[in-house]
Amino acid sequence: MEKELKRTGVPDNRDVDSVYPGKERLASGAVAVLECFQRIPCNPCATCCPRKAIKAFHDINDLPIIDWEKCNGCAICVANCPGLAIFVIDENYSPTEALLKLPYEFVPLPRAGDEVKVLNRAGQEVGVGRVVRVQNPPSFDRTAVVHLAVLKELAREVRFFILGGAEGE
Amino acid sequence: MKTVDICVIGGGPAGLNAALAASSGGASVLLLDNADHLGGQLVKQTHMFFGSERQQAGTRGIDIAVSLTTAVQGTPSIEVWLETTALGLYDDGVLTVECLGEYRKVKAERFVVATGASEKMLAFKGNDLPGVYGAGAVQTLMNVFGIKPGQRVLMVGAGNIGLIVSYQLLQAGVSVAAIVEGAPRIGGYLVHAAKVRRAGVPILTSHTILEAYGQDSVEGAVICQLDQAWQPIKGTEQKIPVDVICLAVGLSPLSDLLWQADCRMLYIPELGGHVAWRDESLRTSQPYIFIAGDVAGIEEASSAMVEGLLAGYVATLDIGLAPSDVSERIRAAREQLVELRSGPEGEKTRLGLAAVQGEAR
Ligand SMILES: Cc1cc2nc3c(=O)[nH]c(=O)nc-3n(C[C@H](O)[C@H](O)[C@H](O)COP(=O)(O)OP(=O)(O)OC[C@H]3O[C@@H](n4cnc5c(N)ncnc54)[C@H](O)[C@@H]3O)c2cc1C
Numbered sequence: 001m002e003k004e005l006k007r008t009g010v011p012d013n014r015d016v017d018s019v020y021p022g023k024e025r026l027a028s029g030a031v032a033v034l035e036c037f038q039r040i041p042c043n044p045c046a047t048c049c050p051r052k053a054i055k056a057f058h059d060i061n062d063l064p065i066i067d068w069e070k071c072n073g074c075a076i077c078v079a080n081c082p083g084l085a086i087f088v089i090d091e092n093y094s095p096t097e098a099l100l101k102l103p104y105e106f107v108p109l110p111r112a113g114d115e116v117k118v119l120n121r122a123g124q125e126v127g128v129g130r131v132v133r134v135q136n137p138p139s140f141d142r143t144a145v146v147h148l149a150v151l152k153e154l155a156r157e158v159r160f161f162i163l164g165g166a167e168g169e
Numbered sequence: 170m171k172t173v174d175i176c177v178i179g180g181g182p183a184g185l186n187a188a189l190a191a192s193s194g195g196a197s198v199l200l201l202d203n204a205d206h207l208g209g210q211l212v213k214q215t216h217m218f219f220g221s222e223r224q225q226a227g228t229r230g231i232d233i234a235v236s237l238t239t240a241v242q243g244t245p246s247i248e249v250w251l252e253t254t255a256l257g258l259y260d261d262g263v264l265t266v267e268c269l270g271e272y273r274k275v276k277a278e279r280f281v282v283a284t285g286a287s288e289k290m291l292a293f294k295g296n297d298l299p300g301v302y303g304a305g306a307v308q309t310l311m312n313v314f315g316i317k318p319g320q321r322v323l324m325v326g327a328g329n330i331g332l333i334v335s336y337q338l339l340q341a342g343v344s345v346a347a348i349v350e351g352a353p354r355i356g357g358y359l360v361h362a363a364k365v366r367r368a369g370v371p372i373l374t375s376h377t378i379l380e381a382y383g384q385d386s387v388e389g390a391v392i393c394q395l396d397q398a399w400q401p402i403k404g405t406e407q408k409i410p411v412d413v414i415c416l417a418v419g420l421s422p423l424s425d426l427l428w429q430a431d432c433r434m435l436y437i438p439e440l441g442g443h444v445a446w447r448d449e450s451l452r453t454s455q456p457y458i459f460i461a462g463d464v465a466g467i468e469e470a471s472s473a474m475v476e477g478l479l480a481g482y483v484a485t486l487d488i489g490l491a492p493s494d495v496s497e498r499i500r501a502a503r504e505q506l507v508e509l510r511s512g513p514e515g516e517k518t519r520l521g522l523a524a525v526q527g528e529a530r
Pocket residue numbers: 178179180181182183184201202203204208209210211214217218219220253254255256283284285286308329330331333334423426461462463464468469470471472473
């Protein structure tokens with residue numbers, strides 16, 4: 001883990017590189033990215049994955065290790081991670097757009113079709129996105145998963161959004 | 170005088186589990202809390218908890234409070250007194266309490282003190298202006314009473330509480346101007362920091378609050394940068410207009426009862442301040458008093474729950490009313506505590522506990 005991360009709270013390129021799937025895997029469809037860089041006593045990601053793609057922890061403080069070949073991007077872990085640190089990326093969504101599945105715990109929830117402003121890890125606005133679907137079943141326990149279509153080149157940066165006309169904060 | 174086998178003081182996660190464990194072998198238990206509901210700090214925690222599934226990780230604090238409270242209420246041998254403040258604990262096993270304006274006495278064979286913690290204050294000019302709150306008060310206003318504390322908040326402290334309460338403020342539709350943190354590093358979990366950063370909240374490490382200003386209430390704060398020796402750097406002062414300043418600068422164990430009961434007290438900074446000496450079963454130097462949860466050392470609900478179980482089970486052994494598999498349960502609780510504290514984030518607690526163990530009763 002980079003020292004900068006402890007100072008700013010924003011993972012930088014090197015941090016992200018260390019947890020990001022390779023081009024080939026990205027090109028083959030939806031996959032989870034676990035932006036969890038610090039050993040903390042936490043393991044729901046490993047216990048909730050129905051495909052056992054996230055390795056069982058030896059020690060509850062382990063960092064999660066994912067087998068991207070087993071992961072199908074279902075996003076169950078996105079809703080179950082207390083750190084809201086897991087995001088699903090589907091670069092195969094359309095020729096120009098990628099689909100992001102982001103955890104979202106604010107009201108009102110967006111609706112399919114809404115246009116939103118998309119933000120990077122530092123909360124800076126980097127473009128717009130389109131809400132494609134909102135998953136909020138009881139099993140997700142009030143952490144909704146918002147499916148957001150963004151330009152492919154933004155897929156690695158965008159981690160949050162604000163509703164269209166709403167204020168920045 | 171009320172007579173019970175085991176009396177548990179404080180109905181947070183530690184006390185609730187202590188009561189459940191204490192009653193598991195048939196002992197009669199009295200659980201009391203000065204609030205009008207059980208759950209302690211948990212009732213304010215709307216976020217998902219860490220830990221492992223054995224401590225209900227991934228579940229929201231408030232939902233953990235509901236499930237433990239339901240279990241306690243479904244146990245006939247546990248009697249609950251709410252709005253009851255423990256006042257004094259005496260050598261002959263008598264506790265005095267104030268219950269809804271009335272003084273009462275409780276006699277028990279064993280006591281588990283699980284009174285939690287109180288918030289630390291910070292000295293700065295204007296800290297008595299209305300609009301300066303502790304993080305606990307802000308959480309209670311928002312998450313218990315549904316009241317917004319203000320429109321725009323400066324958070325002081327980037328530990329887990331400062332980060333989580335900032336996130337909850339955003340969820341309530343309140344803007345957070347910044348989080349200032351005196352240390353050069355964020356103290357709380359980085360995943361919590363990442364949540365507020367991507368929502369646009371700056372975290373200013375090596376910064377502190379110098380003063381709160383305003384006529385009748387807070388209108389803003391002056392913050393500044395700190396050098397490596399934690400001294401303000403001249404010329405870095407900036408004014409931040411806010412109507413709320415929220416202090417999340419740490420907790421100290423609420424150990425008044427233990428002082429009064431003449432338990433041996435130690436000053437252990439890693440555990441949050443003054444804590445009672447205790448053995449590995451959480452028994453204090455007064456053999457009839459056990460401690461569990463934040464009062465034993467500031468940690469987390471996960472470890473508080475397990476400590477509650479441990480203290481409760483050992484107390485049942487003392488009085489011959491233990492469940493048949495008590496040694497297995499005690500061993501499991503000990504193992505869970507070791508595991509929870511084994512990572513880098515558990516280092517402070519490990520150091521603190523080692524310091525306690527280095528001391529004689
Ligand atoms: C913002 C925030 C976020 C947190 N997030 C997490 C998290 O994600 N995961 C996690 O594991 N932990 C978390 N915690 C920590 C967790 O809430 C505490 O560690 C835990 O509640 C401690 O439990 P306890 O039972 O020791 O004390 P408490 O929950 O504080 O309960 C103590 C109870 O004792 C009562 N009491 C005190 N004195 C008396 C008296 N004299 N007479 C009668 N009753 C008395 C109080 O009213 C209270 O109900 C968080 C805490 C905060 C503030």
